[in-house]
Amino acid sequence: MKTFAVFGDPIAHSVSPRLHNKAIADLALDALYTRVLLKDGNELINKFRSLKLKGANVTLPHKEFALNLADDASEAARKIGSANTLVLKNEKIYAYNTDAPGFLKAISNFKEAKSAIILGAGGTANALAYALRSQNIDVCILNRSKARLDKFKDHYECFSWDDYKEHKFDLVVNSTSAGLKDDLLPTPKEILDGILKSAKFAFDVIYGKQTPFLKEAKRQNLACKDGADMLLYQAVLALNLFYNGSLDEKKIEISMREALSL
Ligand code: NDP
Numbered sequence: 001m002k003t004f005a006v007f008g009d010p011i012a013h014s015v016s017p018r019l020h021n022k023a024i025a026d027l028a029l030d031a032l033y034t035r036v037l038l039k040d041g042n043e044l045i046n047k048f049r050s051l052k053l054k055g056a057n058v059t060l061p062h063k064e065f066a067l068n069l070a071d072d073a074s075e076a077a078r079k080i081g082s083a084n085t086l087v088l089k090n091e092k093i094y095a096y097n098t099d100a101p102g103f104l105k106a107i108s109n110f111k112e113a114k115s116a117i118i119l120g121a122g123g124t125a126n127a128l129a130y131a132l133r134s135q136n137i138d139v140c141i142l143n144r145s146k147a148r149l150d151k152f153k154d155h156y157e158c159f160s161w162d163d164y165k166e167h168k169f170d171l172v173v174n175s176t177s178a179g180l181k182d183d184l185l186p187t188p189k190e191i192l193d194g195i196l197k198s199a200k201f202a203f204d205v206i207y208g209k210q211t212p213f214l215k216e217a218k219r220q221n222l223a224c225k226d227g228a229d230m231l232l233y234q235a236v237l238a239l240n241l242f243y244n245g246s247l248d249e250k251k252i253e254i255s256m257r258e259a260l261s262l
Contacts, residue, residue: 002031008059022259041065055242070095100131102234110201113171120176121148179211
């Protein structure tokens, strides 16, 4: 039997075990997926090996440790600067990032987007910016504070709230945690109104609730999506990586979608 796990802190809320165990059962795989509370990211690989895992997912706040401590990493994970999936192959641990392709699958119906603004400059924004750029979509980053923009400014157009000048974008992505546990918008209302009035599509990485950002985007008649499909697809792609790409992703998706709606 293969054992997989998700590492994070906190981890009790993670839906990954529910998604993966449903797909494991439906696809009749001989495996088990569990969760591990990990306080110290430096211990990630030691824990992975001592639990004799064949694969793992890594969530906040350990995605950079996953990239840096693995034996090898995909080009995408290296360019993004973080990994959410670890796979054991021939006793070596490989790091991947499935958030980026998961996001692209989630926005696949936003076909005509040629330009995008990402609100927020945290770890997730890196994966989203890389994903959009890979599709030749122009990317601009807008963040509350200047400090986190440093790691983006060589590659993307960047603004803080203080120096933002009005632009037009097809797609607006909220990658901040504003709206997760509060009723805040990701930018001041006047900035957001200016962005939304000329945009066609809105995506929020937050899932499971109608955020003030999505409410505002709906009010302005944009096509909207929350982060549930991104969560789903990153898991679909991760499970298939655990099995070296040999599984049927459509079957995994059907199974995990059922688990998500339970
Ligand atoms: P980080 O902590 O790395 O970054 C948070 C970002 O949000 C920063 O840019 C920060 O700005 C900004 N921010 C925080 N609070 C506010 C606020 N009140 N107003 C404006 N900006 C704010 O987080 P991550 O990038 O790792 O994660 C962001 C979100 O993405 C989380 O809600 C997470 O749950 C979600 N997520 C969803 C996934 C999915 O599959 N759907 C996958 C991964 C993450 P500043 O620099 O000024 O502090």
